[in-house]
Amino acid sequence: MAKNITPKEQDFSQWYLDVIRAAEMADYAPVRGCMVVRPTGYSLWEMIQKHFDEAFKESGHVNASFPLLIPQSFMEKEAEHVEGFAPECAVVTHAGGEELEEPLIVRPTSETVIGHMYSKWVQSWRDLPILINQWGNVMRWEKRPRLFLRTSEFLWQEGHTAHATKEEAVEETLMMLDIYRRIMVEELALPVLPGEKTEGERFPGADNTYTCEAMMSDKKALQAGTSHYLGQNFSKAFDIKFQNKNGEMDFAHTTSWGVSMRLIGALIMTHSDNDGLVLPPRVAPTKAVIIPISTDPAVFDGEIVPKAKELQRALNKVLGGRFVSVDTRQHLRPGDRFFSHLQKGVPLRLELGEREFGTGKVKVVRRDTGEKTDVMWEDLEKRIPDMLDEIQKNLFDRALKFREENTHQAATMTEFKEIIEKKGGFIEVFFDGSKDDEKAIKEATGATPRCYPLEYSAERGKCFYTGKDGARKAIFAKAY
């Protein structure tokens, strides 16, 4: 076991921070709540970005960039929106050595400026839909920052679309939710549960919010991404109106959706172990590392390293990118080099030493299971991709099993409380309580409604809290 990482059973929060530090993913910035994303963390973000960006473009969206600063008055145009975000906004009051006429908000999200711009761009139904995404940073002055999960500034993606009809906008909202689900499941190996948010958990200004909820390995829930149907709330506030096919004026229906760097936190808390980071191969910036080993510098440089580089080129070619690295650091002993990649979560380690060299093999070691296999050089191009797929599948299956084992049912508040106190995890209940009921449940138990899972949308039953019939099935949990 790693001596620089607190075991997760002992102290989960500390374990989480230790994993990040040991993998050199991030560091604290001089400003409270802000973080520096180090190359290891950033390259992971780039991998995540790549998968999402590709899917956005494939579904007809284009990227653009909107300003960091927003006039304060913009934020105030949508009542719920300002109420929801005002407490956590950073405000610029001075610039150029003078006090500004109107304070500027450092964007906590961009519905308002984008709404403003859309109103200028939309005149006719022919101008719709607008399907724009932005990759950028936002700032929310959170009270309790936590690396990757809740920092004052964070990197994310926010999609903003405007449509002529409600049907089309709702369809977009659900389509994006499904794209999120698919990428989280297939690429990040996160078994997320897509669903609809309750009234109390909705985005400020949205008619409806959908989410992908994940369970972390401490059994707490993490909202991994959200997609909102904003109705005509923002189009009315920002005057996004157009003339429809019948010649009448109408307000657009808008949506917004986002995923953030929080996904990195989700990856860590879902897959990693007491040795450090464990990454699903499909998002790992380095999928395999080759470690040349020899006590003789002449053999090391003259034979083993050249062979390692040859294998690296061949594997990169099959994997379609610069995904394989060769660790030639001679000042580190083999064990030290093994360890450094172990902590950074590299899915496969390929040991190429004098032993293997003589027999035309490499020793392949899996990060997720520690399993070791000897593979002939000529079989590597076939076996490595297969093994990466196996790891990907194993990580997903393991996480799904964990979630299923930690999901319980409750029919009454008594049962609910008992599960929260004794078991934790997700609780499935029928629920149709109000915003105030949600609040009361939270105060009594610490658990909040995570979502009404889409997969149960047809089921109805008696509400565990109000006792009313016809309630939808919901998931409750303690959440990050």
Next chain:
RNA sequence: CGGGAUGUAGCGCAGUCUGGCUAGCGUACCUGCAUGGGGUGCAGGUGGUCGGAGGUUCGAAUCCUCUCAUCCCGACCA
């Protein structure tokens, strides 16, 4: 922002209660030799003025006041 705790070397800590020799230890880092397949051994060495400011005192890491930061629990959140 409320409750609790902590700030001493890159990291982890001791020393503080009972002020006083050049502020220690582990690890990391540098050099050398040996070693070399899941965190190597020996030897030598670099690095801190004790979170910050002010005060008490002959003398402060140790006592007092203020302040800043971080962590944990809560309220808030992608």
